[in-house]
Amino acid sequence: MKDTIKKGMALGLGLAVASKEQAQKMMDDLVKKGEMTRQESKEFMNDALKKGEEKQTEMDSMMHERMAKMLSDLNVATKEEVKRLEHRIVELENQLNKPE
Known part of the structure; x- marks a missing residue:
């Protein structure tokens, strides 16, 4: 899926x-x-480039929001959730390995 997104972005950049x-x-x-x-001519091009950059920022934000929603809908764990679980596993392993 990442490759498809990267190819799409590369195509957009090429266009x-x-x-x-x-x-x-x-x-x-x-x-x-x-x-x-x-x-x-110079002012027109600068204005067009500025508007293009603003639209790109908007689209990046929209893509990020949609991807986050899609991952949430699919119940995919976030990096933070995985790190929290890894930390919890280490804590539990330490408790199990403690001499009583």
Whole structure:
């Protein structure tokens, strides 16, 4: 499942890079045609990148919430729960090994 998620994220990143390159090419063409200044092009790209980063942060948060809910629904133990159980096992083993 992790591999599928990683592949999906890599695909998304690849699409984002390709989209950025296409957008930059389009902006360069508009500048060449005189329909946009270099400064306007730069501001547009910076704004688009900022919005993209904000959306990425939103999506990361949403994915994290959905994964946590899915794991909870499946009754999968969290790292903290496993560590607590491991600690409890050590305590119980120590009690069993104590001379009386």
